Amino acid sequence: MPNEGHVVLAASELGKLIAALVQKGYAVVGPTVRDGAIVYDAIESEKELPRGWTDEQAPGHYRLKRRDDDALFGYVVGPQSWKKYLHPAEVRLWSAERRDGTFRILNNEAKPQPPRAFLGVRACELKAMAVQDRVLLEDKYRDAIYAARRAGAFLIAMQCTQSAPTCFCASMGTGPGIAEGADLILTELMGSGGHRFLVKAGSERGAELLRELATTAASAADLSQAEQGVKTAAAAQTRSIDNQGIKELLYKNFEHPRWDNVAARCMTCANCTMVCPTCFCTTVEDVSDVAGDHAERWRRWDSCFTESFSYIHGGSVRTSAKARYRQWMTHKLAAWFDQFDSSGCVGCGRCITWCPVGIDITEEVRALREGTNHGNA
Ligand code: SF4
Ligand code: SF4
Numbered sequence: 001m002p003n004e005g006h007v008v009l010a011a012s013e014l015g016k017l018i019a020a021l022v023q024k025g026y027a028v029v030g031p032t033v034r035d036g037a038i039v040y041d042a043i044e045s046e047k048e049l050p051r052g053w054t055d056e057q058a059p060g061h062y063r064l065k066r067r068d069d070d071a072l073f074g075y076v077v078g079p080q081s082w083k084k085y086l087h088p089a090e091v092r093l094w095s096a097e098r099r100d101g102t103f104r105i106l107n108n109e110a111k112p113q114p115p116r117a118f119l120g121v122r123a124c125e126l127k128a129m130a131v132q133d134r135v136l137l138e139d140k141y142r143d144a145i146y147a148a149r150r151a152g153a154f155l156i157a158m159q160c161t162q163s164a165p166t167c168f169c170a171s172m173g174t175g176p177g178i179a180e181g182a183d184l185i186l187t188e189l190m191g192s193g194g195h196r197f198l199v200k201a202g203s204e205r206g207a208e209l210l211r212e213l214a215t216t217a218a219s220a221a222d223l224s225q226a227e228q229g230v231k232t233a234a235a236a237q238t239r240s241i242d243n244q245g246i247k248e249l250l251y252k253n254f255e256h257p258r259w260d261n262v263a264a265r266c267m268t269c270a271n272c273t274m275v276c277p278t279c280f281c282t283t284v285e286d287v288s289d290v291a292g293d294h295a296e297r298w299r300r301w302d303s304c305f306t307e308s309f310s311y312i313h314g315g316s317v318r319t320s321a322k323a324r325y326r327q328w329m330t331h332k333l334a335a336w337f338d339q340f341d342s343s344g345c346v347g348c349g350r351c352i353t354w355c356p357v358g359i360d361i362t363e364e365v366r367a368l369r370e371g372t373n374h375g376n377a
Contacts, residue, residue, distance in 0.1 A: 007215035011195035015046040030119035038078035057164035059358030076164040081277030115152030123175030124348040128277035157182035161229030166349030171240035174346040176233040187226040250334035263322035270303035272351035
């Protein structure tokens, strides 16, 4: 790996990086342990990071385990992605009240959000942000809520040096290494050189922050260790998707018998869409108090796995699990290319881990490839 301005930050200095961000007015969000999982939440110091924890993942399985070292980012990905902050699950769009016989829309100016600094963004998560940028910022309809939250975000990315058995970013071209797209790009290094981070600035504001910290020049050994760590993470991935002709594969197999097979297992619980960092669908709900004097309109995440999602006049278009799973996967891996010029999947593996029955999108693609052209020509 060439030394393109890489420096080394001792792990003991990470708290100063967090403090410098706070001083610049950022609300820092990072990984922390809660309810038996690594989740993203506001943090004020490095003490809240998941020091010495790792995650054990498999289809329908997630457990935290102790590591035998003090790594701060020694896990892969948890159930949440950064869309928790950029495209939140619930947003009040407006409220209104009835007073003195008139209906008045209240002052619904969105509260200004503090700019957030996201600490520990993985390669696949950076790509997922780029996918949501394309959908929510760069398409015909610009989402003002997402735009405001995204504009202020300071991204501190963390290269992966380990993979979960559910990861397949290498086959999607979305990880585990990170070349660009973040303000700072870090790699956590342990071992003989001590606990430290290899750091590279990816923007002017990242470089500015880095200049405020005590760093040392990166050695050839630091660069080599980081490069080897990323290669090891990629090589450890046992799952993959063959993206060759995948759009045509999905479109040609509308009636493949595999859809019945997966439908027999799918509970249409929608977990896969909730944990997915690229899924963006929402619905709008109006609520009022019992007296009917106060009303609010909320935007909430929705899912193509619910029956109501495809409700149009007269009923739901997708009444079966088969229709809903097929819609989800065909949108992710085929129609997304037509709409947004990329796959809708970044290979994070969350939908595999958090599916209660362990349905595996990589396995479903493989099964579709076994005998093609079932249905549409
Ligand atoms: S594929 Fe799994 S996570 Fe997704 S809706 Fe079906 S059962 Fe739930
Ligand atoms: S479809 Fe699954 S693996 Fe792909 S980005 Fe969404 S959650 Fe991750």
